[in-house]
Structure formats: structure tokens, C-alpha cells
Amino acid sequence: xxxxxxxxxxxxxxxxxxxxxxxxxxxxxxxxxxxxxxxxxxxxxxxxxxxxxxxxxxxxxxxxxxxxxxxxxxxxxxxxxxxxxxxxxxxxxxxxxxxxxxxxxxxxxxxxxxxxxxxxxxxxxxxxxxxxxxxxxxxxxxxxxxxxxxxxxxxxxxxxxxxxxxxxxxxxxxxxxxxxxxxxxxxxxxxxxxxx
Amino acid sequence: xxxxxxxxxxxxxxxxxxxxxxxxxxxxxxxxxxxxxxxxxxxxxxxxxxxxxxxxxxxxxxxxxxxxxxxxxxxxxxxxxxxxxxxxxxxxxxxxxxxxxxxxxxxxxxxxxxxxxxxxxxxxxxxxxxxxxxxxxxxxxxxxxxxxxxxxxxxxxxxxxxxxxxxxxxxxxxxxxxxxxxxxxxxxxxxxxxxxxxxxxxxxxxxxxxxxxxxxxxxxxxxxxxxxxxxxxxxxxxxxxxxxxxxxxxxxxxxxxxxxxxxxxxxxxxxxxxxxxxxxxxxxxxxxxxxxxxxxxxxxxxxxxxxxxxxxxxxxxxxxxxxxxxxxxxxxxxxxxxxxxxxxxxxxxxxxxxxxxxxxxxxxxxxxxxxxxxxxxxxxxxxxxxxxxxxxxxxxxxxxxxxxxxxxxxxxxxxxxxxxxxxxxxx
Numbered sequence: 001x002x003x004x005x006x007x008x009x010x011x012x013x014x015x016x017x018x019x020x021x022x023x024x025x026x027x028x029x030x031x032x033x034x035x036x037x038x039x040x041x042x043x044x045x046x047x048x049x050x051x052x053x054x055x056x057x058x059x060x061x062x063x064x065x066x067x068x069x070x071x072x073x074x075x076x077x078x079x080x081x082x083x084x085x086x087x088x089x090x091x092x093x094x095x096x097x098x099x100x101x102x103x104x105x106x107x108x109x110x111x112x113x114x115x116x117x118x119x120x121x122x123x124x125x126x127x128x129x130x131x132x133x134x135x136x137x138x139x140x141x142x143x144x145x146x147x148x149x150x151x152x153x154x155x156x157x158x159x160x161x162x163x164x165x166x167x168x169x170x171x172x173x174x175x176x177x178x179x180x181x182x183x184x185x186x187x188x189x190x191x192x193x194x195x196x
Numbered sequence: 197x198x199x200x201x202x203x204x205x206x207x208x209x210x211x212x213x214x215x216x217x218x219x220x221x222x223x224x225x226x227x228x229x230x231x232x233x234x235x236x237x238x239x240x241x242x243x244x245x246x247x248x249x250x251x252x253x254x255x256x257x258x259x260x261x262x263x264x265x266x267x268x269x270x271x272x273x274x275x276x277x278x279x280x281x282x283x284x285x286x287x288x289x290x291x292x293x294x295x296x297x298x299x300x301x302x303x304x305x306x307x308x309x310x311x312x313x314x315x316x317x318x319x320x321x322x323x324x325x326x327x328x329x330x331x332x333x334x335x336x337x338x339x340x341x342x343x344x345x346x347x348x349x350x351x352x353x354x355x356x357x358x359x360x361x362x363x364x365x366x367x368x369x370x371x372x373x374x375x376x377x378x379x380x381x382x383x384x385x386x387x388x389x390x391x392x393x394x395x396x397x398x399x400x401x402x403x404x405x406x407x408x409x410x411x412x413x414x415x416x417x418x419x420x421x422x423x424x425x426x427x428x429x430x431x432x433x434x435x436x437x438x439x440x441x442x443x444x445x446x447x448x449x450x451x452x453x454x455x456x457x458x459x460x461x462x463x464x465x466x467x468x469x470x471x472x473x474x475x476x477x478x479x480x481x482x483x484x485x486x487x488x489x490x491x492x493x494x495x496x497x498x499x500x501x502x503x504x505x506x507x508x509x510x511x512x513x514x515x516x517x518x519x520x521x522x523x524x525x526x527x528x529x530x531x532x533x534x535x536x537x538x539x540x541x542x543x544x545x546x547x548x549x550x551x552x553x554x555x556x557x558x559x560x561x562x563x564x565x566x567x568x569x570x571x572x573x574x575x576x577x578x579x580x581x582x583x584x585x586x587x588x589x590x591x592x593x594x595x596x597x598x599x600x601x602x603x604x605x606x607x608x609x610x611x612x613x614x615x616x617x618x619x620x621x622x623x
Contacts (some may be wrong), residue, residue, distance in 0.1 A: 027258065033436075047251045058476035062217075066579070135241050
């Protein structure tokens, strides 16, 4: 149990680093491309590459969300029924999720074989095999994230704890403690704080 | 037959807590294989990849990121200070401040949950200190956050534009008047409750004060206005505008306000990236469904079926509104847009409803859905901050939701309300 929890945290850290790098790269690419275009020199490859990066963000981020159980779903029923039934239903659901991503990983892999030799339209030195690799890799990572968070999910159902998809209550407590510090009073103009 | 199987299977999987995106994908794969055979399978990988590579949808992570950075620079505090100088002299001042600050924040952020978290974590404790009933505090903050999704930029509008193949810029413009009207309506309702509970005013109206707080907050809402102007004027696309908003937020935080909290920034990026991925996985799965539905001509059949009953535009709008209100009870707005919009678009086009007008109806309608339990992301966030019970808050929130419903009716049946500005700029 402990080991799984530690593995899951490690997995989340790695995925978080990838997600942050992709977000930074995307924002930088878009800003630089706009500035260049306004200066009359546009990159022909910019929309294609940016869109591909969004697909990467989608699947690496989805694996992270799987580990955090953050995907949009409806947990009312499995939490509401008898816990034995709840666990059974969750296990069926997990089988569906893993089955779907296994199919996706396999079809993604098949597609990679077919695409051997193809390159991007705008950047002919980038093989499509690299950009499309996100499907089989992302699908496998999703399965890993799902499996690593499964014991915790089952434990919660068994213990009858309610899952709160929207917010981490503990995190919220911290936010509230920090904001206990009064409402900004117009009296002491925030201007004074700016120069601080 | 296959269609009935798909709907039942989908509902069944969602009931046992399979993520909606995965349920959609899994059911579609089964339907594809049974109707077309195993050879279709490699398409699944291709479509799930193509579905996620969309240039217009890049605006979503950009606006989420810009909002997150703005928030890490203490922007919500500044907006609230300005709103208190502007509205604090009215009875029940803090409610007014909450609604006013939400209006300003809406122009930076595209997400109602982000809005309620940013405003609520400061204003709800302040209201409780001033002896506001906590249910009222939660209700005001929650309902005013809905404005964030009809005032540009708006993440649900970006999704709608891509799903319905309509102009995101026109949608943004269409949201301005209903957003301001809705905000005014909420303020009137807040005033009624202030009288009822005999709530205090905050500050006397003080012009130098207003000017001082305005100067401090000015850049924070003028920069986004300039960027929106760039989008409206066609100088940059919505995605590029989002990128520029990120840049503006960074410059503002690092050089003007000098209080960019790096730890907070990285956390917000992880959070924003995850949110984007959750929505995008739904988009990719819906691309898969879309291929299948198009093949089977299902949206066209649905449109023909309803048109056989009535082709009255107002009746169809009423029907669609009721339908969206009903699914808003159980689905997140992003999921509802991705699932339903592609299916109803042929019907909407057939009865001659402007897709931009319809987009605003859908967005506002699903914004109301975020206020109605059981699935009510915004309301639940507000309740957790206020440590108040969802039902207790709903008893008061129902009045504020009524204001939003009136706005929805106005938007639905008086197209001039959302569309006049659109006609003016692009007519």
C-alpha cells in the first residue's frame, strides 16, 4: 500500500514536469510566433507544431489526471450504494477504462508502423512517427496512472469516504488561512503596497 | 438499434463512474466494430490523435494560464479593492463588491470555477466577519461567478465555437451586453437581501479613494481589454490573444506589481495543464463519436424527427433550453457542450437560428447548470469556502439563479440583446 502511494507520487511528479514544460513551450511558441508575424516574418510551421503540442499536452496531462482521478465523471452512485456493490462496480469500470486504453495503445502502435517514412508537412525533418508516438505512449501512461490510483479509490469506497472532484479541501484550508489577512481596505490604498 | 445500445451503454458506464471521455470512446469503439468490423480499429488511434490537434482550442490553456498568472500576482486583491471603492457605499456593500469584482475578473479569466475560487477565498471570510449570513455569502459569490463564462474570454465559448464551427470572436462580443445586464440584475437582488438582513455599507463614497484604487488595478484590467480589442479587431486570433495575455500577465506580475509567486505559478500551470487535458480528452473522444455519428447520419435524423413535430423557431429554442437546463443538472458545462452541440447543430441550422446567438444561449444555460446540484462545480466550490451546506445555500441561491434565468429568457427571445453589438461590429 505504502509503496503504491509512493510510486503514484513519483509518477505524478514526472507527469507534472512534462505538463509544465509543455505549457511553457506552448506559451513561448505562440508569443514568439505572433511577434515575428507582426514584424513581417512568419513561421510556416507554427500552427502545425503548436497543434501537435496541444495533442501532447492532452495525453500526458490526461495520464496525470488519471493518477489524480481528476477526469470528469459521476461518482454519486458508486459512493451511494452498499460498499461491496460499490467496489464491484468500480472494478468493472476500471476494466472498461483499462480495456479502452489498451485498444488505443495497440491501434496507436499499429498506426506508427503504417506511418514509417512520413514527415510533417511544414517541417520535413520531423518524422510523423515522433509526433504520433503520443497515442501509444500516452495510452500506456494512462493505464499506469489509473492502476496506481486504484488502491486509494477502492479504499475510499470501502471506507465510505466521499470523493470531492472539484477541490482539495486541505488545500483550500491553506488558502483560507492565508487570506484571513483581511479584505484589502480601500483606506490603506493598495498603491502603497505596490512600491513595497 | 445501435443508437439505443450506445445511449444505454454510455449512461451505464457513466453511472459506474467511468470518466465520460472514456465511456464515449469505449462505447463508440464497440459500435464501430459491430457495424463495420475489426479492420476499422486503426482509425481509433488516428482519430483520437487528430481530434486533439486543434489550433483554435489552444486558446483554452492560454487563457487558463493567463488567469492563473494574474491570480498569482495578487490581481484579485487589487480588483476587489477597486470594486469596494466603486460599490462599497451601497447597502450590503460586500455583496456588490463581490458581483462587481466578478465582472472585472471575468474579463481576465474564462472559467467560473477559477472566478469563484479567486473571489470567494477573499470575500466570503470578509463577509462572514461582517455578519453576513454565510449562505448569502456563498450564494452571491457563486452566482456572480457565472458571469465569468459569458463575459469574454470564455472557455465554454471557445469549445462551442470549435464544436459548432462558428466564430469565437463574434461569440465573445455577443456575451458583453448579457454579462453586464446579468451583473446588474444580480446587484439588484443583492440589494434586496441587504435590506432584508439589514446589512451595513462598507465605506463612504470617496473620489480620491476611487482614483487611487483604480490606478493600482488599472493595468490589470486595461491590458486584457487591449488584448480583447486586438481579437475583436482581427489583429490576432483568439489563440494568439491568449498567448499575449500570458505575456501581459507575466510582465505585469514580474515588473509592475513585482509579486509573482513562483511556487504558486508552477502549481497553477500543473492545475491548468490538467484541466486542459481533461477537456481535450473529451474533445478527442467526441471526435471519434463524431466520425461514427456522421457515418450513420444521426444528427440529421434527429433534426428531421423534431422538425416533423414543429418547425417553429421559438418552440425549438424552448425545447433546447429545457434540454440544456436538464443536462446542466448532471453534466459539467464542457462535457455538455462537447456531447450535445455537434448533435443539435443541424436542427439549429434548419430552423434558422444564428449559431452565435445559440452559442450564447448554450453558454449561459450551462452557466446556470453550474449553480444547480447535484453536479454544480461553482456552487460546491463556494459552499466549501463558506463551510456552508449546499442545500442551505441553494435556498438563497435560487433567487440569484432566477435572475440568471430571466437573463437567459431575455437572451433567448430578444436576440437584439446579445446580437446588437455583433451586428454593429461585424454586420
